[in-house]
Amino acid sequence: MAAPKQATDPSRREDASAVDYLTELGARVRAARARRGMTRKILAHDSGVSERYLAKLETGEGNISVLVLRQIADAMDMRMLDLVSVGEQLSPQMQSLYQLARQMTEQELAQANSILKEALGHKTGRAKAKRISLIGLRGAGKSTLGPILSEKLGFGFIELNKQIEQEFGATLAEIFSLAGQPSFRRFERRCLQDIIESHDEIVISTGGSIVADEKTFSLLVQHTHVIWLQATPGEHMSRVVEQGDLRPMAGSQEAMADLKQILSAREPLYGRADEVCNTSGRAIDETAQNLLEIAEGLLAANSDQSP
Template sequence: MRRDPEPSLNAEANAEANADNRAAERDPYLTHLGERIRSLRAARGMSRKDLARGAGVSERYLANLETGTGNASVLLLRHVAGALDVPLPVVLAEVDGHADPAGGTEQPGSQRAAEFSQLVQWLAQLPAGDLARVREAARHALSPAESRDARHRRIALIGLRGAGKSTLGRALAAAEGIPFVELNAAIEQEAGASLSEIHSLYGQAAYRRYEMRALERVLREHDSMVLATPGSLVSEPATFNLLLARCYTVWVRTSPEEHMARVVAQGDMRPMEGNREAMTDLRRILQARTPLYARADVSIDTSGQDANSSLQALRAQMPAIG
């Protein structure tokens, strides 16, 4: 397929700025469509270049699409959906905010869209004969006290890399006298390869399969544990739904600046190398995943806190681990 010439970073930035200045001329649906594509891309941790390459379009064209100034064909949107590894209805769906029957307040459209996206992706991946299991999963989600107690014995920490999941997880496991498990290590054990090797040799789809298998295995092996999960796990609907159903989940949060500083302090310079917009990208990823992380049972903000203070704050709002 012939590709359009790729613009420079400055040209792309100017294109976005000009598009923003023409906001009044945008069709509302195209604006929402562009925001949804950008959100899905950020949630997957993909750069614009990655998505453009996967969809077979130029970065300039994708920039116009994401800012609501490009009217894409259905065929092109199928390519974009394929590159994002989501069903086309997830890209096309119109999902607005709605009134919360319990509290009477409106649920933000972004959160509603993220939850709808997760549900559609999950159902689309199921074979026809397995749809009955969805009803069973829903029944367990509204489970009796015995199942809730079993779920509370497994504590899963979710959140972006650099939030402090490993540090907090080890401290919590030691305080409770239960095992601490790093899902990343379990994934490497499952695959017999490092995470970087899995991605470079087999691709993201294979990584997601190993991630699911590793989670299923640690759930079988541990009735009680503290589990630190990869930051992107929430982007895979089936895996995240399994985690939510079987574990008491904690969103470990911090500011974007502390996320970046902690990762760099650990000696990992990858977020900054060759990326002049690393902090902007990080903010977009965090914004896109926030509605997913917010599905956790509780959250803890580690910004400016030492490990002991964060541990005490977390234990104060957790149920007893029986």
């Protein structure tokens, strides 16, 4: 007869973490239901999921399907994300804002955004000081235009990714392969925080994926005047290839589709920038001049707001 599996068996460890996860998920559903004052019967009625199944789920016994979880989240008017992502819950204040925002039309959202920005204007204005950051996809021109802009403004210049490499004594590739993406994101945030604390007049060229981390990107938005350097997908691709990076050529159809997908996924995030600078079909000199005007406009608006 085969010996029973020991606790050190990796498959057992996976089982244990799955049980913990399902228990946590169940507790979240129960807590969310309780916060809304919904009995299990009401949630069953509103979601179309049986009371019996809900009871199993809430005690961590049911390995729920994504679609059923969506029914439950919808019935409680909440994001599935807040049920499934352990350790990443919205604070009560954020939840309240989120609920409010969910009921608004796009037009009302834009209005709410500018009302909030204005109401908090003196705070954000000071918080941004004379820091300009450039964001955008690979080949947008962040590294090319950043130093030119800093020279024209008489400010310092920092290439965030280079700063991270210096700070942590390893190349980006090494950081990604040895420490992994989550560590890179932590280093990136820490570096940005240090730069913000130590520089009031600076141009920062960021990495294209800085928008992927909500906290880091919020830090950037709150403490710098963010300018999104835009280009067409074709130009992003041709510029990267011209720089000698031949990776995008491996199956160029697929690479182009990937690039377009990344761009469209990031567009709403890049869209949080204070201003946009279109670099497409323009010479570097011309773009640099336009970028300078945009930056000066942002700095002037900021000095108007300062107390």
